Amino acid sequence: xxxxxxxxxxxxxxxxxxxxxxxxxxxxxxxxxxxxxxxxxxxxxxxxxxxxxxxxxxxxxxxxxxxxxxxxxxxxxxxxxxxxxxxxxxxxxxxxxxxxxxxxxxxxxxxxxxxxxxxxxxxxxxxxxxxxxxxxxxxxxxxxxxxxxxxxxxxxxxxxxxxxxxxx
Amino acid sequence: xxxxxxxxxxxxxxxxxxxxxxxxxxxxxxxxxxxxxxxxxxxxxxxxxxxxxxxxxxxxxxxxxxxxxxxxxxxxxxxxxxxxxxxxxxxxxxxxxxxxxxxxxxxxxxxxxxxxxxxxxxxxxxxxxxxxxxxxxxxxxxxxxxxxxxxxxxxxxxxxxxxxxxxxxxxxxxxxxxxxxxxxxxxx
Numbered sequence: 001x002x003x004x005x006x007x008x009x010x011x012x013x014x015x016x017x018x019x020x021x022x023x024x025x026x027x028x029x030x031x032x033x034x035x036x037x038x039x040x041x042x043x044x045x046x047x048x049x050x051x052x053x054x055x056x057x058x059x060x061x062x063x064x065x066x067x068x069x070x071x072x073x074x075x076x077x078x079x080x081x082x083x084x085x086x087x088x089x090x091x092x093x094x095x096x097x098x099x100x101x102x103x104x105x106x107x108x109x110x111x112x113x114x115x116x117x118x119x120x121x122x123x124x125x126x127x128x129x130x131x132x133x134x135x136x137x138x139x140x141x142x143x144x145x146x147x148x149x150x151x152x153x154x155x156x157x158x159x160x161x162x163x164x165x166x167x168x
Numbered sequence: 169x170x171x172x173x174x175x176x177x178x179x180x181x182x183x184x185x186x187x188x189x190x191x192x193x194x195x196x197x198x199x200x201x202x203x204x205x206x207x208x209x210x211x212x213x214x215x216x217x218x219x220x221x222x223x224x225x226x227x228x229x230x231x232x233x234x235x236x237x238x239x240x241x242x243x244x245x246x247x248x249x250x251x252x253x254x255x256x257x258x259x260x261x262x263x264x265x266x267x268x269x270x271x272x273x274x275x276x277x278x279x280x281x282x283x284x285x286x287x288x289x290x291x292x293x294x295x296x297x298x299x300x301x302x303x304x305x306x307x308x309x310x311x312x313x314x315x316x317x318x319x320x321x322x323x324x325x326x327x328x329x330x331x332x333x334x335x336x337x338x339x340x341x342x343x344x345x346x347x348x349x350x351x352x353x354x355x356x
Contacts, residue, residue: 005258010213017216024216031212038211038266039204047196048170054192055173060180090294094195101307109313118308118319122301123327127294134268134290138276145341146287149334150294157295157330164322 042136049132053091062087076159081113085120086158090127090151097121112165119161124154206262214251214267223247226254237335238275238285245274249289259298268293284342291334296327 017024056062062084070083078086081103089096100117107113127150131143177185217223227247234249241249248271255264268289275286282290301323309316 006260009258009260010209013213013216013220013222016222017220020220022216022219027215027219028212031210031215032208034211034215035204035207035266038207038269039200042203042269043196043200046199047193050196050199051189051192052170052173054188054195055170055177055185058184058188058191059173059177061173061176064176097303097307100304101311104307104311109308109311109316114308114311115319115322118301118304119322119326122298122304122319122323123296124330125294125296130294131290133265134272134293135282135286137269138272138286139278140276140280140282140286142281143290144281144287145338145345146282146290149287149337149341150291152337153291153295153330153334156333157326160329161322161326164325165319168318168322 038137042133045132045136046129049128050092053095053128056091057088057095076155077162078158079113079116079162081107082117082120082158082162085117086155089120089124089158090154091129093126093129096126116162116165119165120158123157123161127151127154207266210263211266213263214270217251223251226250230254237288241275241285245271248274252293253297256293256297257299259300259302261298264293284338287342288335288338291338292331295331295334297331298327299324 014024017027065087066083069087070080073083073086074080085096085099085103088099100114100121103117104114127147131147131150135141135143174185174189177188214223217226224247227243227250230250230253231243231246234246234253238246238249248267252264252267252271255261255267271289272286275283275289277283300320304319304323305316308319
């Protein structure tokens with residue numbers, strides 16, 4: 001069913017466009033042009049973020065943070081096997097998907113660990129990436145309380161995920 | 169994070185430092201290509217939606233709600249905010265991003281510090297508001313799960329909890345900071 005949503009939606013937009021005499025071809029060209037400009041303005045920002053994420057993961061800094069946070073996460077009900085996933089989730093979308101896949105291969109798709117991990121990944125976003133992209137084209141670069149609020153909210157979601165998977 | 173990671177790596181494995189940075193940068197190139205493809209399609213669709221008046225129609229549906237959350241923003245900003253949320257709810261995250269960027273541009277006043285509304289909008293987007301986590305369900309199905317979709321309900325509740333937490337915290341911080349002078353302590 002869900003496979004139809006996207007193509008039908010786009011088709012509907014184009015049909016309505018035709019009916020309202022919108023220059024569909026011209027709009028598409030303008031859209032592609034706009035996306036090039038958009039990419040040019042956001043790419044420098046996410047390049048730096050991705051370099052930082054790679055350094056963070058490979059250098060062992062991530063491992064140290066994991067050691068540090070495991071007791072705290074444990075106290076909040078997040079299993080030790082998922083600490084790394086919770087840390088990497090706000091940093092890298094691909095990274096967290098890859099990690100979830102590793103967990104699936106190791107524990108099986110229906111284990112508690114994997115169900116928890118799936119909910120954590122499915123119910124959250126790549127906070128740092130979203131923040132970087134959304135603020136890349138505007139002048140405002142001081143995000144004040146934004147990042148701490150997002151991270152605490154995501155952590156609350158992860159804690160809720162682990163609790164919910166125990167009963168559901 | 170960049171400096172921290174680099175210092176750490178220079179101490180532990182100096183020979184790897186440069187290649188790791190290159191890996192990060194080439195990840196960015198890959199991401200850029202796929203983003204370009206996604207944005208090219210969605211910005212085009214958005215262009216048609218704008219011209220055909222569909223954006224306005226979507227906005228009319230949701231604007232009473234968003235006007236409450238984002239006080240003082242103009243109609244164009246609310247329009248993009250409505251589109252961004254609709255795309256997010258439907259799990260079209262790739263479509264939500266370009267619309268979100270446009271919403272931010274509309275809300276921007278050109279100052280140095282992000283406004284409370286801009287941060288609130290980021291919080292909504294960074295805590296995820298999608299109804300069905302399709303990617304993860306697909307992964308579980310492929311891994312041979314007996315009931316791959318049984319995470320829908322817990323995901324929905326978890327994302328609701330995180331979004332509500334985020335919005336409440338953001339509102340509290342907006343109240344406390346007023347002009348925005350100091351960051352609250354982070355435990356994440």
